[in-house]
Amino acid sequence: MMKLRDAISQLHRPLIEGTLETEVTSVTADSRTAGPGSIFVAIRGQEVDGRRFIDDALRKGAVAVVTDSPAETGLPENLTWIHVGDPRAALSSMAAQIAGNPSAELKMVGVTGTNGKTTTAYLLHALMRGAWHRAGMIGTVKIDDGLSSAEASHTTPDAPALQNLLLRMRDHGCRGAVMEVSSHGIDQKRVADVAFDALVFTNLTQDHLDYHGTMAAYAETKFSWFEAAALHSKGKKPVAVINTDDAVGEDFAERLEGRLPVIRFGFGLRNEIRALDFRQSARGMEIKLEIGGKQYLLRAPLIGRFNAYNLMGVIGAAKAVGIPPRVAIAALAEAPQVPGRMEHCGTRDGVSVFVDYAHTPDALENACRTLKELEPKRLITVFGCGGDRDKAKRPLMARAAGRFSDACIITSDNPRSEDPAEIIRQIEEGMGSARYRSVEDRAEAIRIAVHAAAPGDIVLVAGKGHETYQQFADQTIDFDDRREVKRSLAARPGPEERKRR
Numbered sequence: 001m002m003k004l005r006d007a008i009s010q011l012h013r014p015l016i017e018g019t020l021e022t023e024v025t026s027v028t029a030d031s032r033t034a035g036p037g038s039i040f041v042a043i044r045g046q047e048v049d050g051r052r053f054i055d056d057a058l059r060k061g062a063v064a065v066v067t068d069s070p071a072e073t074g075l076p077e078n079l080t081w082i083h084v085g086d087p088r089a090a091l092s093s094m095a096a097q098i099a100g101n102p103s104a105e106l107k108m109v110g111v112t113g114t115n116g117k118t119t120t121a122y123l124l125h126a127l128m129r130g131a132w133h134r135a136g137m138i139g140t141v142k143i144d145d146g147l148s149s150a151e152a153s154h155t156t157p158d159a160p161a162l163q164n165l166l167l168r169m170r171d172h173g174c175r176g177a178v179m180e181v182s183s184h185g186i187d188q189k190r191v192a193d194v195a196f197d198a199l200v201f202t203n204l205t206q207d208h209l210d211y212h213g214t215m216a217a218y219a220e221t222k223f224s225w226f227e228a229a230a231l232h233s234k235g236k237k238p239v240a241v242i243n244t245d246d247a248v249g250e251d252f253a254e255r256l257e258g259r260l261p262v263i264r265f266g267f268g269l270r271n272e273i274r275a276l277d278f279r280q281s282a283r284g285m286e287i288k289l290e291i292g293g294k295q296y297l298l299r300a301p302l303i304g305r306f307n308a309y310n311l312m313g314v315i316g317a318a319k320a321v322g323i324p325p326r327v328a329i330a331a332l333a334e335a336p337q338v339p340g341r342m343e344h345c346g347t348r349d350g351v352s353v354f355v356d357y358a359h360t361p362d363a364l365e366n367a368c369r370t371l372k373e374l375e376p377k378r379l380i381t382v383f384g385c386g387g388d389r390d391k392a393k394r395p396l397m398a399r400a401a402g403r404f405s406d407a408c409i410i411t412s413d414n415p416r417s418e419d420p421a422e423i424i425r426q427i428e429e430g431m432g433s434a435r436y437r438s439v440e441d442r443a444e445a446i447r448i449a450v451h452a453a454a455p456g457d458i459v460l461v462a463g464k465g466h467e468t469y470q471q472f473a474d475q476t477i478d479f480d481d482r483r484e485v486k487r488s489l490a491a492r493p494g495p496e497e498r499k500r501r
């Protein structure tokens with residue numbers, strides 16, 4: 001419990017009507033989770049105007065309303081109304097105040113970028129746990145509060161959920177935490193009041209144009225996170241850890257010069273963490289690294305040149321929070337499998353199957369290229385595109401898969417409110433002269449691919465990775481690519497049966 005006065009102490013120019021002496025318990029922007037003593041922040045969203053739910057929140061016991069318009073008439077007497085310019089920023093500020101600013105007491109790493117956030121965060125979390133015993137993680141595949149882990153519904157939770165998680169981590173004795181910072185999270189101020197020690201940038205390629213409109217706007221949203229750390233360091237000395245082989249990363253690093261210390265990483269000459277040589281086999285990779293003038297040999301059980309970047313990002317972030325490269329490199333030799341990221345799901349009769357979360361053009365190209373480098377006889381790729389998400393990705397993902405695979409099976413990947421057949425049709429438009437067939441049912445698509453593969457072939461099932469569901473307009477069903485792959489491998493027809501077919 002705290003006084004409303006303390007909860008709003010960091011708000012920017014609030015216009016207050018009513019008392020600030022009320023005791024408050026929590027803050028929420030969702031009337032459905034309001035309760036006795038809560039502050040309700042009414043946000044005008046993309047779908048609905050949150051001010052419609054003020055009555056609902058009050059019925060549930062909310063004692064104050066924070067929104068971007070003046071007080072309405074006819075409201076209960078003991079209610080306090082606070083008019084602010086930016087309700088999402090206010091939500092974040094109050095959530096941090098009520099939780100007691102837990103991030104200030106944690107070594108905090110955030111990871112942003114189009115691809116590689118989950119991989120980087122997951123690897124860094126394992127490393128932090130080894131070094132510190134207890135460490136937290138917040139991301140797409142898992143939320144870990146230091147004692148137990150749970151599934152995540154968002155990549156970056158909304159501010160109240162996020163601050164509560166950080167509080168739990170602090171109370172559980174975590175020394176630090178790593179979290180994924182999505183562009184939606186930055187734009188919606190979900191992380192505005194988290195004090196970061198290290199801010200990692202992986203890369204920027206096409207995604208989320210449905211939300212940001214243009215690539216330039218998408219990039220500026222990402223940059224605003226670094227800029228905020230440069231402007232308000234919140235009592236910390238934040239370090240930016242940036243992939244400067246990426247053109248947007250290089251631009252960020254240049255713009256941050258003199259404002260924030262930057263650790264550059266990549267294969268390029270100017271990098272502080274620099275890969276000199278990269279080799280891989282089916283079992284993993286070996287990278288010769290130069291870090292601050294010293295050479296190291298990093299061996300890790302991951303494949304894909306893109307993962308060399310993720311590993312360098314991990315080493316840079318670790319360095320920024322006091323874990324030396326020598327320690328990080330030793331730990332990464334035992335790196336865990338990141339669920340659904342280039343996950344080898346089995347081999348039978350010389351056919352190997354991988355499940356990967358590639359759901360952007362760049363990721364799909366990377367995943368296919370990596371598997372082609374293992375020199376299979378053929379690469380067969382199963383993929384689809386998400387409904388209610390960036391539609392411009394569809395022909396580009398088609399081109400990437402078609403160009404780097406010997407055959408593709410186009411299927412469904414969370415059609416959401418859209419017609420799956422129409423999404424598939426839009427993907428087909430980008431396939432050009434590539435070999436493909438379309439099979440709407442994803443389980444059947446996987447089965448056909450696994451059964452059609454001949455010895456020496458690799459099958460890639462892309463797009464859903466760790467997900468355990470498939471979302472349709474009218475229902476969400478249990479669905480797991482890895483389970484379907486295992487089933488299909490187990491039921492794979494033997495060589496004799498195949499001949500008879």
Ligand SMILES: CC(=O)N[C@H]1[C@@H](OP(=O)(O)OP(=O)(O)OC[C@H]2O[C@@H](n3ccc(=O)[nH]c3=O)[C@H](O)[C@@H]2O)O[C@H](CO)[C@@H](O)[C@@H]1O[C@H](C)C(=O)N[C@@H](C)C(=O)N[C@H](CCC(=O)O)C(=O)O
Binds near residue numbers: 183184
């Ligand atoms: C596009 C997007 O990010 N939307 C988020 C946004 O919704 P919105 O602004 O449209 O809100 P709205 O639905 O119009 O509702 C307005 C307000 O009314 C409130 N409300 C609504 C109903 C009610 O009964 N009572 C009530 O109070 C809502 O809680 C909200 O505060 O604010 C909501 C509340 O914080 C989020 O739940 C919602 O996430 C939706 C579910 C979502 O799907 N987001 C995805 C795209 C997302 O955030 N993805 C990124 C990862 C992307 C990536 O990197 O790949 C993530 O970080 O997970």
Ligand SMILES: Nc1ncnc2c1ncn2[C@@H]1O[C@H](COP(=O)(O)OP(=O)(O)OP(=O)(O)O)[C@@H](O)[C@H]1O
Binds near residue numbers: 203307
């Ligand atoms: N550094 C990278 N550069 C390019 N592609 C990558 C990189 N790391 C991973 N990928 C590809 O992108 C896919 C998604 O990776 P990951 O889940 O780590 O990213 P993410 O940024 O967390 O994605 P999301 O925003 O959807 O949660 C992987 O399955 C792989 O195909």
Ligand SMILES: N[C@H](CCC[C@H](N)C(=O)O)C(=O)O
Binds near residue numbers: 389414464
């Ligand atoms: N965080 C990503 C996940 C996409 C995963 C893919 N399976 C899809 O549904 O498009 C998004 O919401 O855009």
Ligand SMILES: [Mg+2]
Binds near residue numbers: 139141180
């Ligand atoms: Mg992620």
